[in-house]
Amino acid sequence: MLAVRDLTVAFPPARGKGDATVALDRLTLEVSRGEFVAVLGPSGCGKSTLLRAWGGLLVERARVSGEIAVPRASDGTRATAWMPQRDGLLPWRRALSNAMVGAIAAGVPRERALPRARALLVEFGLGGFEDAWPHELSGGMRQRLALLRTCLTERPVLLLDEPFGALDPVTRRRMNAWLASVGLVSQDGERAVALVTHDVDEAITLADRIVVMSGRPGRIVHEVQAHGESRYDREALLASLDA
Numbered sequence: 001m002l003a004v005r006d007l008t009v010a011f012p013p014a015r016g017k018g019d020a021t022v023a024l025d026r027l028t029l030e031v032s033r034g035e036f037v038a039v040l041g042p043s044g045c046g047k048s049t050l051l052r053a054w055g056g057l058l059v060e061r062a063r064v065s066g067e068i069a070v071p072r073a074s075d076g077t078r079a080t081a082w083m084p085q086r087d088g089l090l091p092w093r094r095a096l097s098n099a100m101v102g103a104i105a106a107g108v109p110r111e112r113a114l115p116r117a118r119a120l121l122v123e124f125g126l127g128g129f130e131d132a133w134p135h136e137l138s139g140g141m142r143q144r145l146a147l148l149r150t151c152l153t154e155r156p157v158l159l160l161d162e163p164f165g166a167l168d169p170v171t172r173r174r175m176n177a178w179l180a181s182v183g184l185v186s187q188d189g190e191r192a193v194a195l196v197t198h199d200v201d202e203a204i205t206l207a208d209r210i211v212v213m214s215g216r217p218g219r220i221v222h223e224v225q226a227h228g229e230s231r232y233d234r235e236a237l238l239a240s241l242d243a
C-alpha cells in the first residue's frame with residue numbers, strides 16, 4: 001500500500017556552501033493495508049523526511065532518488081493524511097469546525113463530514129466539547145481533536161509524525177492506551193498507519209511492526225513484528241536501539 005524503495009533524500013546546503021545533508025540513504029520499507037508500523041530512531045535520522053516523502057511534502061530543493069509508492073485517490077491526488085507534532089488547531093474555530101477543516105479541504109462533502117465529525121468527537125472522548133474553543137481544551141484533548149481531523153479526511157493512509165510528542169509522559173501514556181483501544185487500522189482493515197516516534201513504549205503499545213533506523217543518514221537497522229500476548233521482546237528492542 002505504502003512503500004519506498006532505495007529512497008535517498010539529500011538537502012543541498014543553505015546558500016550553496018558546504019556539504020549536502022543526506023537524510024535518508026537507500027531506504028526500503030513497505031507498509032501493507034491494515035498495518036500499523038512505527039518508525040523509531042534517534043533525532044535527525046530522517047524519520048520526518050520519510051513521512052514527508054510519502055505525503056508529497058518534501059521541499060522542492062531536496063534531491064530525491066529511488067521509488068516512492070503511495071495509493072492515489074480517484075482524482076489522482078495522494079491518498080495520505082498527515083498529522084504533524086504540533087496540533088495546528090485554528091484558534092478562531094470551535095472544536096467541531098476544527099475537526100472538519102481537513103475533510104472539507106480534502107473535498108469531503110460537508111453533509112457527510114458533519115455527522116461523522118459529531119460521532120467521532122464522542123468516540124474520541126470529546127463529546128460535549130463541540131462548541132469549545134481550542135484554548136479551552138487540555139493538551140491531550142487538542143491532540144485527540146487533531147487526530148480526529150486527520151481521520152475525517154477519509155484518506156486510507158495516516159502519516160503520524162510524533163503526534164503525542166508535545167504531551168507530558170503521563171498524558172502521553174494515557175493517549176497511547178486510548179489510541180490502542182480505538183484501533184485505528186482494525187476499524188475497516190482498509191487503512192494503513194505509519195507512526196514516527198522517539199518513544200519505545202509508544203511504538204510497542206500501538207504498532208503491529210516496529211522499524212528501527214540508524215543515525216543519519218537513516219537506514220533500517222532492525223525490524224520486529226508483534227506476535228502473541230507479549231507482542232514484543234522489549235529488552236531485545238532496546239538492545240537494537242543501542243547497537
Ligand SMILES: Nc1ncnc2c1ncn2[C@@H]1O[C@H](COP(=O)(O)OP(=O)(O)OP(=O)(O)O)[C@@H](O)[C@H]1O
Pocket residue numbers: 011021022023041042043044045046047048049050059198216
Ligand atoms: N527542509 C530541510 N532543509 C535542510 N535540511 C533538512 C530539511 N528537512 C530536514 N533536514 C535535515 O535532514 C535530517 C533529517 O531530518 P528529519 O526531520 O527527517 O529527522 P527526524 O528523524 O524526524 O528528527 P526528529 O526526531 O528530531 O524530529 C536532519 O539533519 C535535518 O537537519
